[in-house]
Amino acid sequence: xxxxxxxxISILFQVTALIIAFWLIKVTGRKEAWILLxxxxxxxxxxxxxxFYSLYTGTSAxxxxxxxxxxxxxxxxxxAAGMAVAVPFIQSIKRSEELQIDINRSxxxxxxxxxxxxxxxxxxxxxxYICRVIFEVGGYRYAWVGYTELNGKPHLHHVAHAGFxxxxxxxxLIIRADAEQGINPISTAIRTGxxxxxxxxxxxxxxxLWRNEAVDLGYLSIISLPLVLDNDVFGVLNIYGEKADSFxxxxxxxxxxMADDLVYGVKALxxxxxxxxxxxxxxxxEERIRASIENMxxxxxxxxxIRDDSGRIKDFRIDYANAAACLLSGLGSSELGGGKLLxxxxxxxxxxxxxxFCKVVETGQPLIKSKQTVELEEKKIGKGEKRTYNLRAVKxxxxxxxxxxxxxxxxxxxxxxxxxxxxxxTIFNTAAVPICVEDFSxxxxxxxxxxxxxxxxxxxxxxxxxxxVRSFAQMVTIHDxxxxxxxxxxxxxxxxxxxxxxxxxxxxxxxxxxxxxxAMAEGKELYEGETVNRSLKGKRLNIWIRIxxxxxxxxxxxxxxSIFDIxxxxxxxxxLLKAQKLESLGVLAGGIAHDFNNMLTVMLGNxxxxxxxxxxxxxxxxxxxxxxxAIHRAKDLTRNLxxxxxxxxxxxxxxxxGELIKETANFAVSGSRSRCELSIPNDLWPVEADEGQISQxxxxxIINADQAMPDGGTITVQCENIASGAADLPLLKESxxxxxxxxxxxxxxxxxxxxxxxxxxxxxKEGKSGxxxxxxxxxxxxxxxxxxxxxxxxxxxxLHIYLPAIEAMRAEKSGxxxxxxxxxxxxxxxxxxxxxxxxxxxxxxxxxxxxxxxQDGTEALELYLKAREAGRPFDVVILDLTVSxxxxxxxxxxxxxxxxxxxxxxxxTGYSNDPxxxxxxxxxxxxxxxxxxxxxxxxxxxxxxxxxxxx
Numbered sequence: 003x004x005x006x007x008x009x010x011i012s013i014l015f016q017v018t019a020l021i022i023a024f025w026l027i028k029v030t031g032r033k034e035a036w037i038l039l040x041x042x043x044x045x046x047x048x049x050x051x052x053x054f055y056s057l058y059t060g061t062s063a064x065x066x067x068x069x070x071x072x073x074x075x076x077x078x079x080x081x082a083a084g085m086a087v088a089v090p091f092i093q094s095i096k097r098s099e100e101l102q103i104d105i106n107r108s109x110x111x112x113x114x115x116x117x118x119x120x121x122x123x124x125x126x127x128x129x130x131y132i133c134r135v136i137f138e139v140g141g142y143r144y145a146w147v148g149y150t151e152l153n154g155k156p157h158l159h160h161v162a163h164a165g166f167x168x169x170x171x172x173x174x175l176i177i178r179a180d181a182e183q184g185i186n187p188i189s190t191a192i193r194t195g196x197x198x199x200x201x202x203x204x205x206x207x208x209x210x211l212w213r214n215e216a217v218d219l220g221y222l223s224i225i226s227l228p229l230v231l232d233n234d235v236f237g238v239l240n241i242y243g244e245k246a247d248s249f250x251x252x253x254x255x256x257x258x259x260m261a262d263d264l265v266y267g268v269k270a271l272x273x274x275x276x277x278x279x280x281x282x283x284x285x286x287x288e289e290r291i292r293a294s295i296e297n298m299x300x301x302x303x304x305x306x307x308i309r310d311d312s313g314r315i316k317d318f319r320i321d322y323a324n325a326a327a328c329l330l331s332g333l334g335s336s337e338l339g340g341g342k343l344l345x346x347x348x349x350x351x352x353x354x355x356x357x358x359f360c361k362v363v364e365t366g367q368p369l370i371k372s373k374q375t376v377e378l379e380e381k382k383i384g385k386g387e388k389r390t391y392n393l394r395a396v397k398x399x400x401x402x403x404x405x406x407x408x409x410x411x412x413x414x415x416x417x418x419x420x421x422x423x424x425x426x427x428t429i430f431n432t433a434a435v436p437i438c439v440e441d442f443s444x445x446x447x448x449x450x451x452x453x454x455x456x457x458x459x460x461x462x463x464x465x466x467x468x469x470x471v472r473s474f475a476q477m478v479t480i481h482d483x484x485x486x487x488x489x490x491x492x493x494x495x496x497x498x499x500x501x502x503x504x505x506x507x508x509x510x511x512x513x514x515x516x517x518x519x520x521a522m523a524e525g526k527e528l529y530e531g532e533t534v535n536r537s538l539k540g541k542r543l544n545i546w547i548r549i550x551x552x553x554x555x556x557x558x559x560x561x562x563x564s565i566f567d568i569x570x571x572x573x574x575x576x577x578l579l580k581a582q583k584l585e586s587l588g589v590l591a592g593g594i595a596h597d598f599n600n601m602l603t604v605m606l607g608n609x610x611x612x613x614x615x616x617x618x619x620x621x622x623x624x625x626x627x628x629x630x631x632a633i634h635r636a637k638d639l640t641r642n643l644x645x646x647x648x649x650x651x652x653x654x655x656x657x658x659x660g661e662l663i664k665e666t667a668n669f670a671v672s673g674s675r676s677r678c679e680l681s682i683p684n685d686l687w688p689v690e691a692d693e694g695q696i697s698q699x700x701x702x703x704i705i706n707a708d709q710a711m712p713d714g715g716t717i718t719v720q721c722e723n724i725a726s727g728a729a730d731l732p733l734l735k736e737s738x739x740x741x742x743x744x745x746x747x748x749x750x751x752x753x754x755x756x757x758x759x760x761x762x763x764x765x766x767k768e769g770k771s772g773x774x775x776x777x778x779x780x781x782x783x784x785x786x787x788x789x790x791x792x793x794x795x796x797x798x799x800x801l802h803i804y805l806p807a808i809e810a811m812r813a814e815k816s817g818x819x820x821x822x823x824x825x826x827x828x829x830x831x832x833x834x835x836x837x838x839x840x841x842x843x844x845x846x847x848x849x850x851x852x853x854x855x856x857q858d859g860t861e862a863l864e865l866y867l868k869a870r871e872a873g874r875p876f877d878v879v880i881l882d883l884t885v886s887x888x889x890x891x892x893x894x895x896x897x898x899x900x901x902x903x904x905x906x907x908x909x910x911t912g913y914s915n916d917p918x919x920x921x922x923x924x925x926x927x928x929x930x931x932x933x934x935x936x937x938x939x940x941x942x943x944x945x946x947x948x949x950x951x952x953x
Contacts (some may be wrong), residue, residue, distance in 0.1 A: 108256045111140040115260050119267030128271065129162035132264055136241055137164035143221045144242040150192060150235060158188070158238070165242070186212065191226035192235050197258055198226045202246040223248040227261035231269055239264065301327035301391075301406035304398065305343060307363050315360045318343040318401065330406055355393075362395045362402050369395035436487035436565040442522070444477040446558040449523045460523040464516050474515040475507050481560065490545075490567055492537035502538055510534045518549065527551055532568070544572040599912025600835050602934035606633045607841030610937050614848055633934065654920065656808065657691045659740060660684075660721060666697045667719055670704040675714030678704065682721045687740050687807035692920070695781045696805075699789075702774035703744045703801050710748025710799065718745040723807065738807040739787070745800040751793040759791055825850025827948060828874065832862040832894065833882040833910070838933075842880065845937050846944075859889025863897055870902065877948050880931065883911035883918055892918065895926045906947050910935075 122128035136145035144165035187198040203216040221242040229237040305318035371393040389410040493499035514533040521529040546566040616623040793799035856862035881891035912933040
């Protein structure tokens with residue numbers, strides 16, 4: 003055999019033995035591996051020594067050397083084989099030692115966990131401690147606990163964790179990786195309620211989704227242990243191991259037992275917490291009950307029977323008395339507590355309550371006494387008074403509970419309610435407004451049915467179903483009415499109206515019935531509307547009804563319906579409409595009078611000019627004189643037309659009232675069956691009055707007197723002077739009056755009508771407005787006078803008019819100071835009527851005046867400015883008040899005053915009632931001239947104004 007081949011094989015086995023020895027040392031670290039390594043090294047060293055010896059001695063490779071090499075080869079083979087055989091044995095020993103270490107660690111972990119479960123006081127702290135024990139003692143990579151529901155929120159919620167400190171990972175990362183993605187050990191454990199183990203996350207195909215994360219976080223195995231309480235998985239304990247196969251069967255059993263113990267600990271903690279909550283709730287409840295009883299207004303006491311040797315109750319021990327009971331007894335809680343009832347409160351025996359309390363204890367039957375009157379002494383509550391209580395006593399073991407409820411205020415409230423009800427009935431029965439108590443419950447029920455059937459637009463539905471509206475009267479029942487309603491509907495008594503209530507309705511009521519139904523259906527709080535009823539005697543009534551609609555359906559049984567009688571108001575409104583028509587007629591009459599006066603001005607002026615060209619004895623002059631008189635009568639006619647117009651202010655001047663009364667009275671009775679007898683003294687004092695309005699007053703009163711005598715008769719008009727004190731009329735302020743008495747021969751005025759005779763719209767005559775006397779009253783009052791009436795039934799009526807008189811010297815003053823024109827005055831006349839301008843020009847030319855004419859204010863201003871600039875200003879300007887389509891007198895005078903503050907202007911109009919004519923000075927005029935005017939009138943006004951006065 004080749005010695006070198008043996009040497010090579012020997013070296014190969016020696017190297018193999020060295021490698022195995024080194025691997026065993028690295029893997030197991032046991033001493034057996036070191037022995038094998040030492041043996042291999044020894045053989046190799048011995049071989050080297052032999053080789054060096056052979057070389058040193060020069061021994062040749064002979065058969066001895068070959069034998070040695072064979073022996074070395076055999077030893078090397080045995081050494082390598084021995085090492086190969088020793089490897090499994092050494093590994094088995096290593097695993098046993100490691101397993102023992104793991105078991106010891108698990109047992110310690112289990113022991114610490116059980117100790118924590120026993121001593122734990124808080125559920126979350128326990129869970130956190132268990133996780134920390136698993137991580138720190140158990141040596142696992144990570145541990146965490148998740149609950150399937152927390153605070154009512156589903157899904158998995160992290161509650162405790164420990165581990166991964168060096169990796170810097172957080173619990174939510176594990177939860178996201180393990181609990182919210184597909185099927186994994188955690189979800190499987192929750193779903194099945196059994197432990198789930200994954201011993202190699204790198205090779206287990208079911209863990210593919212989380213493999214990268216397992217690599218990053220450094221774990222190779224995981225176990226999920228369900229936490230099951232009462233067959234319900236409420237959470238899961240998850241443990242992660244760094245090595246594969248970290249969870250062997252024995253380890254799984256131990257961890258499962260630990261999880262079960264943890265569940266027991268959680269259950270015990272929850273039970274303890276629940277018990278604590280129950281105790282606290284019970285304690286709070288007891289405190290609330292105690293506080294409620296202590297502070298309740300009712301007197302509350304607990305008594306225990308004290309029996310003698312025979313078993314008979316001889317007294318009661320007071321175990322408890324609240325503040326109200328102490329107040330009722332007049333004793334403090336320290337005095338009552340533990341005291342004996344009859345010793346402290348002997349009144350209980352005197353009133354018989356003690357015997358009744360004994361009966362409650364012996365029989366068990368409760369004692370209920372209403373309106374028990376107790377007289378409270380002054381020493382008890384600070385004031386002596388009697389109060390009323392309801393008493394209730396109920397058996398409690400060998401005693402009883404007694405409650406006293408003070409019903410004094412309730413009793414007073416009930417009595418006050420009775421008084422209020424009586425007061426309500428009084429107010430209801432004596433109310434001036436008719437009131438009905440009506441039952442609308444059937445109406446409300448019918449509307450509710452319609453709504454349930456889908457009717458949304460009630461107005462449209464009722465418009466299409468008129469039969470429902472017609473049934474309204476049958477659905478409403480009147481329960482009660484007051485006296486005013488009985489009187490309104492002309493019933494004999496309340497019962498008659500209630501029995502015949504359906505007779506008051508008319509077909510005109512149906513629209514109102516519909517509106518009421520709509521208002522109730524729409525939930526409105528109030529309905530108001532006008533309708534028509536009829537009385538039981540057939541009288542037509544215009545009424546305004548008001549219904550307060552309640553929100554509670556139960557209150558529909560007694561609705562208050564207020565009824566306002568507006569029949570007279572409707573009549574007054576109709577009369578007002580007539581009065582408005584009359585006012586319109588007055589406006590028309592005023593306009594006619596204005597235009598007519600313009601025409602009369604032209605006619606009168608031309609006649610005056612024509613007469614100036616003739617001799618007085620000429621037959622033509624005589625004819626013109628008659629025409630002039632006719633024009634003056636026409637002027638009186640326009641004045642009478644103006645009495646229909648109520649517009650304007652007083653235009654006062656000195657009036658010879660006798661002539662005015664004579665003219666007005668004769669005009670008023672013209673064409674009637676009545677006649678006037680006038681008694682007017684020649685020395686009747688003059689008055690300062692508005693001729694037109696005083697004429698209207700006389701006219702109205704005479705017309706009223708004429709209407710009071712349908713078959714005609716005599717109207718007596720008597721005038722007289724009344725000095726101070728001659729009349730018993732304290733309302734008169736002046737010392738001198740004239741009295742105008744107008745008496746008719748009619749049926750007279752009833753006493754209740756005399757007070758209303760001057761009220762607007764009051765009249766006893768059909769088809770009349772009732773405004774005549776009211777207007778007359780207003781006019782006389784504005785003149786500072788008074789109007790009164792005397793009348794007796796069947797003896798006619800006499801109306802007395804009192805007007806302040808003026809002194810005779812004032813009446814004559816104007817005549818004494820009368821002035822005339824010189825004949826060279828420059829006069830500017832502005833009037834929109836060409837004929838009026840020409841007549842005025844002719845009249846003033848006839849007396850020597852220089853005239854210029856303008857048809858409106860604009861032209862008048864131009865002429866006035868030119869005259870001033872030329873140095874020939876006008877002495878006076880006559881301005882027409884109203885110019886059709888141009889600048890009138892008011893606007894013109896404003897602009898003239900702006901040009902010349904000393905301008906002397908006269909306002910002229912055919913509408914004498916215009917307020918400007920009454921207060922012309924206010925507007926800047928120096929005088930006023932009513933159309934138509936005569937030569938003498940225009941001469942006097944112009945003379946007065948030019949002289950520097952006012953006219």
